Amino acid sequence: MHNRIRFIIISGLIMGAFALVGAGCTKAKPIEPDSISLQWWGVWNESDQVAPLIAAYQASHQYVKISYKKFRFEEFEDKLIQALAEDQGPDIISINNTWTRRHQSKILPMPDKPISVVAGKTQKKGTGTEVVYKQTDTPVLNIKTLKDKFVPAVYDDVVIDGKIYALPLSLDSLVLMYNRSILAQAKITKAPSNWQEVLNASPLVTLQDKEGKLTRSAAALGTANNIPRFFDVLSLLMMQSGAQMTDQSGKAATFHQVQNLTAENPPAAGALEYYTNFANPNKESYTWNASQPNAVEAFASGQLAMMFGYAYHLPQLKAKAPGLDIGIAPMP
Secondary structure (H helix, E strand, O other): OOOOEOEEEEOOEOOOOOOOEOOOOOOOOEOOOOOEEEEEEEOOOOHHHHHHHHHHHHHHOOOEEEEEEEOOHHHHHHHHHHHHHOOOOOOEEEEOHHHOOOOHHHEOOOOOOOEEEEEEEEEEEOOEEEEEEEEEEEOOOOHHHHHHHOOHHHHHHHEEOOEEOOEEOOOOOOEEEEEHHHHHHOOOOOOOOOHHHHHHHHHHHOEEOOOOOEEEEEEOOOOOOOOOOHHHHHHHHHHHOOOOOEOOOOOOEOOOOOOOOOOOOOHHHHHHHHHHHOOOOOOOOOOOOOOOOOHHHHHHOOOEEEEEEOOOHHHHHHHHOOOOOEEEEEOO
């Protein structure tokens, strides 16, 4: 293992090529590279989802064995840092695209030059034998090609100081997951398509007991610790409101700044107020608070009508509540 990771996959993002050198011998057969075992750690993909990728690569690189291990989201970073500190870290990792700069020092970037794979085989020459070597160059992706083949967001996430640290295997977007039965009971015929409709749905869906305790919530919004990926949801709200989250370097936060001369407040402030109002008992939109269970648990138990999540949340929900009538819609 290595204390700097050779390969990286972001949100599923992947990069890498294998540089192998075969040593000569006197046996009349092709010289084979040494066998290599690689460890791949991830969060979002199940083993059966990555198995075809691994099988396809191993079919053409029979000296390589890749083992995949899936971790829970909340434990992954701690496990990774601990393993690297003990020089027992993985060779390949799947991380969220927002973690790239945070873990840059632990990752090796894409090489600048083609990677040479050298293999040799023995053949007869006169009364003896000689080893004939053949070198094959595996091209690597450069920044120009990266810009041509991928959307701009990929470049922003994976290129740091002129080096490529990852490539996308898949892109996972936030979606609105909703309980069809609960919305139907509230006479809401379709999932909200904008944030005003989410706001309008809140008093129609929300239920409280005589003591004012929430017994059914419209949407998991307004808090942090009990909402998976709340930062992504709040960031989306801010960007949709017109906030510029960082400067061009991506290293300095600018979301708190006023975006134009005519505005009195930064657009992020309005987005934050909208978000937190869902957890404010004095607001009509009140539907959630810090004492609620985790949004995944609340949704699975039928206490929550809408949550915002990623593809990897869906199998979690189906495992917890196989009979739940779940709808999927684009983010408002």
